[in-house]
Amino acid sequence: MEEVRVVPAYSDQLNPVVGQRFQSLEFALAFYDVYARVVGFDTRKQGVRKVDDVTTWYYVACNREGHKKSIEDDQLNARFGFSMKRRRLSKRCGCKSSISFKYFSDNGHPGYMVQDFNEVHNHDMVESEHQQFMSVNRHLDDVHQKFILDCSKANIGPTLTFKVLKETLGGFDLVGCTVGDIRNASRDIKAYAHGFDVQMVLDDMAKKKEMSESYTYHYEVNENNQLVALFWCDGLMKRNYHMFGDIVAFDTTYNTNKSICFCTN
Template identity: 45%
Template sequence: MKKMIRIGVQRHARSSKSCGCNARCIFQYATPNSYKIKYFEERHTHSLRSEPYIQFMKVNRSLNFGHQQFILNCTKANVGTTKTLRVFKEMVGGYSNVGALQIDFKNFRRDLQAYICGADAQLVIDKNLRKKEISPGMTFNYDVDENDQLTRLFWADQTSVRNYGVFGDVVSFDATYNTNR
């Protein structure tokens, strides 16, 4: 649906209807590429913030190390940001004690994923190599292509290797099935 533009109709400045505040700034068209201030009223007739909403102001929100560590752990467990915030809220006793909004949680998770984006395959390889050092019965192997991109990955813990020896069967699964677009 197109918006109708009425030519020759002047818009009138409206003061705030909710509290009767007359603070405003009126601009006047000066030249084709500029405006000038016609009227400016700085005084407000109300408080600029109210107590219940102070926690939502950008200056009062932050993600400290505890928040970041919790979001990181939830990301590792594949828990989304909405559920992460809900669980954190329950842990600290309410939204007023969280100290951040859902958008702050989402932004941190986005930045975290952007940070590890190019190294996610290397993280998996390093983790499995550490497991192989701890558990001598673990089998782990991987292949990379000419561009140093991970192409295949295989691992089997000690129990899986023993079960293969006893039963002679292998169960394989594709963890990315129906998740990649």
């Protein structure tokens, strides 16, 4: 079977040329990202070389480079003691399109030049109406990050966060990201707060105490300096207790069949 050869049509201004120079690696990668975005394919960092923390060579390939591992490969690895992993859907088809950038220094002025460039793909480009979902066109800006953080504080999951964004902005094509992107951002937020979440709560309590003298909070830790008990109340809670005495409050946790009971004596 004859291999498919696809040479994308594009403007000469976007055409990478061997020997083309850039003042930094960031400019070089941004140039190639613009080219890939216009043409209709995603990219993947495939290789890098460094000498004394200086990147001397950088290799970028089409994201459909290589081939997905087969079940036979997994079974072979399992016989050698490696665990079998659940395989995700993959569109890799062995595409050879790639570009590499090489470091140079011209009279003390460093930069990067295009060392090799292969523009031929063995697959069709992404159609224009679907290019908005390409990874090179998806990004989470500061507005996205703030919205995801606020939703996370309200215990709203990634799927519902994406739906709210879609309805707020007016369509899937205006969201600028996918549910997976939001899920990854939520994961990073949780990872950032891991190990400091209790201290963040205590800091928030201290700020509320500074803002209101009627605010009260107490906490206890065990011998391992782990939080085991936390009590707080504000001025309204104190007035309610003064007027009505003992109070029992049921706080139903979000999207679960569990509830938490708080009692005061």
